[in-house]
Amino acid sequence: MAWWAWVIIGIVVVLILWFFGIYNGLVRLRNQVKNAWAQIDVQLKRRHDLIPNLVQTVQGYMQYERATLEAVTKARNIAVQAVGQGPAAQAKAEGELGGALSRLLAVVERYPDLKANQNFLALQEQLTSTENKISFSRQFYNDSVFNYNNRIQMVPSNIVASMTGFKQGEFFKVEEAEEREVPKVSFEQPKPS
Amino acid sequence: MGILLLAIGFGLGYAFGNGIAGLVIALAIWAIMNLVAYFQGDSILLGISGAIKVGPDDHPRLYNVVEEMKIAAGLPKMPDVYIIDDPALNAFSTGRDQNKASVAITSGLLEKLNRDELEGVIGHEVGHIKNRDVLLMSLCSVLLGTIVILAWYGSRALIFTGGGRRSSRGGGQGQIIILAVAIILMILAPIMAQLIYFAISRKREYLADASSALYTRYPEGLASALEKLGAATGELKSANQATAPMYIVNPFRPQGRSISDLTATHPPLAERIRILRAMAGASYADYDTAYQQVHKGGAKGIMPATALAGAGAVGLRAAGPESTTRVPEPSRVERAREVGDLLWQKSGYKFIDCECGTRLKVPSNIGRATIKCPHCGRTHNV
Structure with a gap:
């Protein structure tokens, strides 16, 4: 064969290897996104499992907070049903649950007996940590989606992505208003009913 | 540093009359030391420190914080958690890769830090794991050690037998020059290797600080922890020169030394705190900018290019609204009792x-x- 045929073959081989490299990179990122999503699910599950326990422990002390407790239980049931309905629906339900929970924990301030309960303290540590883990896994998920989407949109990997059908990832956005809402802590004595 | 090692090996072999043999000796020593460090490094380090392994029920807060940081960093596996019974304030991480890593903290530090600060410190350690610094630094220290040993043997060999070669062949001028170069290399190589080693170590500390800020989104936590670390005196009993770069702060040297100190494993604490407090966001790029602000003259950044590539803007976590919903923290006394009880129990x-x-x-x-x-x-x- 002539020398130029070898050159062409060489170029083609390099192009194919380069294509493989980009494709594998995209697959790696997509798997990272999937894995990060699974992490969020694990933490949400743990949150859902902790809440009945929490309500159980708190109930005895909080006769005057029926409404707050019921709101938490209801929000939890909605959130459990939203599992598997995609990031947007799940984020909404979880955002509401987070709001209800932080209202409950703010109300706890009024019950010194409860705050001294060992069982409750242990539960509170687990709950705090689970809330943190949820937000950290969400953070990692969103970072992964950001990197993945970046790669899909940027030249030259966008060519490979559109040829092989990579779709953009969806961010896990929590309703800012719910998340940032500062629960009002009142320092009045609870009114006897 | 590998090249330096090979050069030394060559020089050494040359002194003995055979450059290739020297290379082979250098490579063999290097390989053995590497293997030991790679497979046994973490258990040796934890063994020297007398670290006690902690489970999720022993100290829930510590274990949870480590798990939170593991999630934030996206590590594939939960690192083992250890407590070292020592009133000195320090923490370190070890392990050959992300699947087999450990984080250790002294009981003194665990008592002293609140949750945000603990998160910052653990974030720094998890950052070391994520950035594979443990592997990098143990490779570096093995290389450094090998170079020092070879150079020492080489210099002895030259002093006591070096003259023999010249007389046996009736030395030409080229031979003398090569011999001179070999001697100079032997003297300079260990010094240079050591300086390179310290420079790498400092750079990785900055990177781990930046990682901690990125994971926690709250650089103030680490900054305030470092402040507490800086205020403490007292050396860690179980630390030694070889393990020093693994710790969050240098376990030996007095703090507040000048920035240009070339022989420190860690950057000065005051500077690390100032950089963290100057951060406008939580990304690596923000840390880079803050670093440049603190070093007004030297405009070069400190972050490796791979860390800066493709990262988005990252906001800081507000300390306000979220911390008000936080549960009240255990006080200093309660934390001390917690840790004390754990150690008694263990x-x-x-x-x-x-x-x-x-x-x-x-x-x-x-x-x-x-x-x-x-x-x-x-x-x-x-």
Whole structure:
């Protein structure tokens, strides 16, 4: 064969290897996104499992907070049903649950007996940590989606992505208003009913 | 540093009359030391430190914080958590890769830090794991050690037998020059290797600080922890020169040395705090900018290019609204009691709560069936 045929073959081989490299990179990122999503699910599950326990422990002390407790239980049931309905629906339900929970924990301030309960303290540590883990896994998920989407949109990997059908990832956005809402802590004595 | 090692090996071999043999010796020593460090490094380090392994029930807050940081960093596996019974304030991480890593913290530091600060410190350690610094630094220290040993042997060989070569062949000028170069290399190589080693170590500390800020989104936590670390004196009993770069702060040197100090494993604490406090966001790029602000003259950044590539803007976590919904933290005294109880328990002591409110701590080898409360005189079954 002539020398130029070898050159062409060489170029083609390099192009194919380069294509493989980009494709594998995209697959790696997509798997990272999937894995990060699974992490969020694990933490949400743990949150859902902790809440009945929490309500159980708190109930005895909080006769005057029926409404707050019921709101938490209801929000939890909605959130459990939203599992598997995609990031947007799940984020909404979880955002509401987070709001209800932080209202409950703010109300706890009024019950010194409860705050001294060992069982409750242990539960509170687990709950705090689970809330943190949820937000950290969400953070990692969103970072992964950001990197993945970046790669899909940027030249030259966008060519490979559109040829092989990579779709953009969806961010896990929590309703800012719910998340940032500062629960009002009142320092009045609870009114006897 | 590998090249330096090979050059030394060559020089050494040349002194013995065969450059290739020297290379082979250097490579063999290097390989053996590497293998030992790679497979046994973490257990050796944890063994020297007398670290006690902690489970999720022993100290829930510590374990949870490590798990939170593991999630934030996206590590594939939960690192093992250890406590070192030592009043000095320090923490380190070790392990050959992300699947087999450990984080250790002294009991003194664990008592002193609140949750945000603990998160910052653990974030720094998890950052070391994520950035594979443990592997990098142990490779570097193995290379450094090998170079120093070879250079030492080489210099001895040259002093006592070096002259022989020249006389045997009636040395040409080229031979003398090569010999001179070999001698100079042998003197300079260990010094240069050491300086490179310290420079790498400092750079990785900055990177781990930046990682901690990125994971926690809250650089103030680490900054305030570093402040507490800086205020403490006292050396860590179990640390030595070889393990120093693994710790969050240098376990030996007095703090507040000048920035240009070339022989420090860690950047000065005051500077690390100032950089963290100057960060406008939580990304690596923000850390880079803050670093440049603090070093007004030297405009070059500190972050490796790979860390800066493709990262988005990252906001800081507000300390306000979220921390008000946070649960009240255990006080300093409660934290100390928590850690103390854990250490008693881990050394085989049993707790008996007496009705009078005294907590009896009973050693496992007491050899009696009952014990009297020293406070109220009730007897308890052991």
